[in-house]
Amino acid sequence: MMPLTMAKAGDTVTIQKITGKDEVRLHLAELGFVVDSQVTVVNEIAGNLIVQVKESRLALDKTMANRIMVG
Structure with a gap:
């Protein structure tokens, strides 16, 4: 398990x-x-992420992305 x-x-x-x-x-x-x-x-720019979830693309800042643990 690691952060997003x-x-x-x-x-x-x-x-x-x-x-x-x-x-x-x-x-x-x-x-x-x-x-x-x-x-x-x-995409990833300086730790901030653009992610695709279902049919949406969302931008997440580094602190929010660190709270999402993925595997």
């Missing part, structure tokens, strides 16, 4: 765990970041 920030552009990973406060986890869940879902890293 460790994934490289083009990698498709599965979310294993989401850490942080309840409101942070709820916000990420509303965006589609739920355990066992697939996430594809589209």
